[in-house]
Amino acid sequence: MSEKGIANKLLLLPSSLVIGAFVIVPCALVLLASLASISDSEGWVFALDLSNFARFFSWFYIERALFSIGLCMMVVVISLLLAYPFAYFLSGFSAKVKNIWLIYILAQLTLSEVLIAFSWQILLSRKSGLSNILVSLGLFDKPFAMTPSATGVLLGLVYLVIPFMILLLYPAFSRMDKSLVEAARTLGASPLRSFFTVVVPTTKSAIISSSVTVFVLTLGAVIVPQVLGAPKHWTLSVLIMDQAVFNSNVPFASALAVVLLLLSGGVIGTIFFLGKGKTA
Amino acid sequence: MTGLVISGITKKFGNFTAVNNIDLHFNKGEMICFLGPSGCGKTTLLRMIAGLEEPTNGSISFDDSDLTRVPVHERSIGMVFQSFALFPHLSVGENISYALKIRGYSRSDCEDRARVLLDKVHLPGIEDRRISQLSGGQRQRVAIARALALDPKIFLLDEPMSALDANLREAMQIELRQLQQELGITTVVVTHDQTEAMTMADQIVVMGNARVLQTGAPTDIYKNPANKEVASFLGTSNLLPAKVTSDTTVETAGHSFGVASIGGFSKGDEVLLMSRPEDVTVSVDEQETADNWVSGTVTFIRDIGAIIEILVDCGGHEVISVITPKDCPDVSVGKTVSVQIPKSACHVLAN
Numbered sequence: 001m002s003e004k005g006i007a008n009k010l011l012l013l014p015s016s017l018v019i020g021a022f023v024i025v026p027c028a029l030v031l032l033a034s035l036a037s038i039s040d041s042e043g044w045v046f047a048l049d050l051s052n053f054a055r056f057f058s059w060f061y062i063e064r065a066l067f068s069i070g071l072c073m074m075v076v077v078i079s080l081l082l083a084y085p086f087a088y089f090l091s092g093f094s095a096k097v098k099n100i101w102l103i104y105i106l107a108q109l110t111l112s113e114v115l116i117a118f119s120w121q122i123l124l125s126r127k128s129g130l131s132n133i134l135v136s137l138g139l140f141d142k143p144f145a146m147t148p149s150a151t152g153v154l155l156g157l158v159y160l161v162i163p164f165m166i167l168l169l170y171p172a173f174s175r176m177d178k179s180l181v182e183a184a185r186t187l188g189a190s191p192l193r194s195f196f197t198v199v200v201p202t203t204k205s206a207i208i209s210s211s212v213t214v215f216v217l218t219l220g221a222v223i224v225p226q227v228l229g230a231p232k233h234w235t236l237s238v239l240i241m242d243q244a245v246f247n248s249n250v251p252f253a254s255a256l257a258v259v260l261l262l263l264s265g266g267v268i269g270t271i272f273f274l275g276k277g278k279t280a
Numbered sequence: 281m282t283g284l285v286i287s288g289i290t291k292k293f294g295n296f297t298a299v300n301n302i303d304l305h306f307n308k309g310e311m312i313c314f315l316g317p318s319g320c321g322k323t324t325l326l327r328m329i330a331g332l333e334e335p336t337n338g339s340i341s342f343d344d345s346d347l348t349r350v351p352v353h354e355r356s357i358g359m360v361f362q363s364f365a366l367f368p369h370l371s372v373g374e375n376i377s378y379a380l381k382i383r384g385y386s387r388s389d390c391e392d393r394a395r396v397l398l399d400k401v402h403l404p405g406i407e408d409r410r411i412s413q414l415s416g417g418q419r420q421r422v423a424i425a426r427a428l429a430l431d432p433k434i435f436l437l438d439e440p441m442s443a444l445d446a447n448l449r450e451a452m453q454i455e456l457r458q459l460q461q462e463l464g465i466t467t468v469v470v471t472h473d474q475t476e477a478m479t480m481a482d483q484i485v486v487m488g489n490a491r492v493l494q495t496g497a498p499t500d501i502y503k504n505p506a507n508k509e510v511a512s513f514l515g516t517s518n519l520l521p522a523k524v525t526s527d528t529t530v531e532t533a534g535h536s537f538g539v540a541s542i543g544g545f546s547k548g549d550e551v552l553l554m555s556r557p558e559d560v561t562v563s564v565d566e567q568e569t570a571d572n573w574v575s576g577t578v579t580f581i582r583d584i585g586a587i588i589e590i591l592v593d594c595g596g597h598e599v600i601s602v603i604t605p606k607d608c609p610d611v612s613v614g615k616t617v618s619v620q621i622p623k624s625a626c627h628v629l630a631n
Contacts, residue, residue, distance in 0.1 A: 182332055183365035185352040186436075187379040187426070193353075197382065201369040 027261075033254035052255030061239075061256070065263060068235035071150070072218040073267075075157045076211050082158075083165035084207070088199065090166070091173035102170075108163040117227040120156045121147055124228070152228040157221060161214045168213055172206030173199075208275040212268050219264055236260050282343050283307040284329070284434065284466055289338035291324050298324040300490035301338070306483060308343070311460050311467045313477035316487035316513070322470045323438055325487075329468060330436050331355050342433060342466075358427030359436040362443065364419045366411045372398070372422050373407030379429045397425035400459070417448050424456070428463070435460070435467040441476060453479045474514045478502070486510045502556075508629050511554050518560065518599045518621075521631065522553040530628060533595030535574045538623040545628060552629045557602035559625030562590050562617050563609055573620040574599075578611050592619050 034053070036046045055061070090101055123129050124146035131143040146152055180202065184194035200207075225235045234242075236256060244253035284306045291299040299321040306312050314322035327333040329340055331352035339348045347355060367375050374381070376397050377390035385393075394407055401421035406414075414422065420440060427435065440456070441449045457480040460467045471477055477484050478498040486493045486501065486509075494506040505511035508519060522532035524545050529536050532553050545551055562578075576594035583589075588608050590601045599619050603609075611617055 177363055177365055179361045179363055179365040180367060182352075183359070183361055183367075183426075184378070185332070186330060186355075186357055186359040187382070188353050188430070189378075189382050190353050193382060197378075198367060202367070204369070 030254045030257050033251050034258045036251040036254075052252045053259070055252060056255060056259055061236075064234070064236050064239060065259065067233075068219065068237070068260075069263060069267060071154065071157070071235060072215055074154060075161060075218045076215045078154070078158050079162050079165045079214060080207065080211060083162055083169055087166050087169040087173050088195075090170060091176070092178075102167075105163045105166055109167075113160060113221060113223045116160050117156060117223045120152070120159065120224075121227055124152050124155070147228045148230040148233065150229065150233050153225050153233050156224040156228045157218055160221065160224060161218055164217060165210055165214050168210035169203070169206055172203040176202055204275070208271060212271055215267065215271075216264060219260070283310075284312075284468075285341045286325075286329070287339045287341075289325065289328060289340065290336050291321075291328060291333060292336045297490050299328070299335075302492055304485060304492065304495065306466065306468075308466050309464045310482040311457065311469070311480055312483045312485060313481035314468065314470045314485050314487060315472070315474060315477040316493075317472060320487040321490040322485075322487050326436055326438055326468060326470045329434065330357055330359050356430075356433040357436055358429070358432035358434075360420070360423045360427050360438065360440050362439045364423040364443065366419055366423060366426070368411050370411075371407065372409045372411065372414070375411065375422060376407075376426045376429055378426065383430075393429060394425075397429060398422075400428075401425045402455075416444050417452065420444060420452065424459070428465075431465075433466065435465045437467070437469045439470055439472070441471070441473065449473075449476070450479075456480060478514070484514075486513060488513075504627065505554065505629065508552055508554070508631070511627075511629060516557050516600055516602075518553075518555045518557065519629070520553040520555075520594070520597050520599065522551050522628075524549045524551055524628070530626075533574045533576075533597065535572075537572045537621065537626055539626040539628050540624050541628070543628050545630075550631050552631050553621075554627040554629050555599075555621045555625045557589065557600040559621060560599060560601040561620045562592060562601045562603070562611060563620070564611060564615065564617055566618060572623055572626065573618050575616060575618055578613050578615050578617055581611065581613060590617075592617060594619055 032046070035050070037051055090098060093101065124131075126143050126145040129143070129146060131140065131146060134140050135143050176199070180198050181194050184198045185191070189197060219235070220237055221235070222237050222241050225233060226238050237260065240253045240256045240260065243249045243256060247253075284304075286302060286304040289299055289302045290297065302325065314325060316322050324333060328335050329347075331347070331350060335348065339346060341347055367378065370378065373391060373394040376394040377385070380390045380393055391407070395404075398404055398406065401424055403418060403421050403425075406418070411419065411422075420443070424440075437456075441452060444452060453476050456469075460480075469476075469480060481498055483495060484498050484501055485495050488509050494501055494510045501510060502514055505514060505517070508517075511517040511519065520532045522530040522537070524542065524547050525531045525536065526547060527542055529538050530542075530551060530553055531537070537553060539553070574594045576592040576599065578590060579593045579598070580591040581588065582591070583605075586604075588603050588605055590603065590608075590611060592599045592601065601619065609617075
């Protein structure tokens, strides 16, 4: 190997060590823990014990898993439908206006999930929430609580991820040749037509990677589902936390985490596989 | 009026006037070049013909039908953009037949049309290639084919050669002109390259500072530029400050020159004496008795192979003479020479 080759390989060392130490090792530990079981006398007992996984295969947990994935996919679709047109128009603004918007959206990211969860709890409450506005508009007779509910969780999660979705989609629009749309117009496409036949296909890979990123982000949210939803609306991540922290059953929590990892890996893999094809 | 009529067109972006009250008329089937430096308004004018910009004032019509308020996608135009703007997610054939596809033509119609057009631009058989696999020259031809898919009435090109290599440019200029003549389509090309304009155009519109400086056939404008901006932009020109001395003569660098036409100037006016390098003769003999001559010192000789440029300093002003190698006099830098400009080649322009 040439000198330069060795130097290049050495440069990979720091990041490899970090990824190794802080990603691979914890994952391996979780996997190990999932194979353990809890005994009353000795605490953890390490063995190749698949009883934790067997426990997963009860309808309760399977239903939670399906609910989590379904909910997160809905969050992805809704935030995509809202963020995509917005990012498109944003890329067309003048530099000054664009920067103001980008700073505003970036500022949203400073809001912690806890803050968002509790703010929405107030917004959706009976006494001081949105329903009071609806009553004053004459649409309802009495104010009502919109939380805890699946809708509440959905709203909270969408609100949480929209800034991410916008910022993930934005570079693709920014990079896109603006004259592509003009070319489509000169060829006879109406503004709407040129949007769907040119803009959307050109940004296809960005749509896919942004959706996957947001999906993973949403799946890992623990505060919003717990605060805005009743236990039946809790996602798998909440259950993992619940098991690990409140039930002190780390092995079972680890098993649930492994299942979650496999499921999300499956979903991501499927999305990428389906999205493959003639991309730009 | 038939043909393309541009009437009182103005375009303002806030306080900035990009196009200032322009009137133009072109016959159908002509190839027109908008020529000028960056920022002169030529691209804005082209975009208004396309419908991509709305004029602040004025109207545009083609064949007696007013286009001014017609949206882009309803005009019968084909446009080639500077970046070509080929759709990256579609193949070459799909790009070309895009206009047909969105109008609901059948797949076989689309494929047939793509094939015909690719033959026309001399790129047969590449329907299934991806855009990323094409060279710059190929992309340009595909962009041209795509624009012509539905036989548009007006063909617009925005600096079509700027993304090509220099050697490819000249070949493409000729090819584009031949294609245009074959199809007989009214074409407008925007360019800052005067060789391009002179190669391709039936009519050149020289623009500067949001206005039209001069319109005419290439050789007419070249031989009779209206002012010093046009003279400098189209070809090399020698501009010597001079003073009008009579109805037929001016004086410059201490010598009297007879001119082709004094124009609207009167005795005593400060003007510019303009001549083209190919009309200027440099000789080592003294020319005391000849008319229209001035003496100077050779400052530089540029031998570019096919031609030789001789730069002479005449009384503080540079005069360039262009000559073929076989007719070149025996001159060297620093030598005193006589520079002769015949009366027919002397033009008077405003200073």
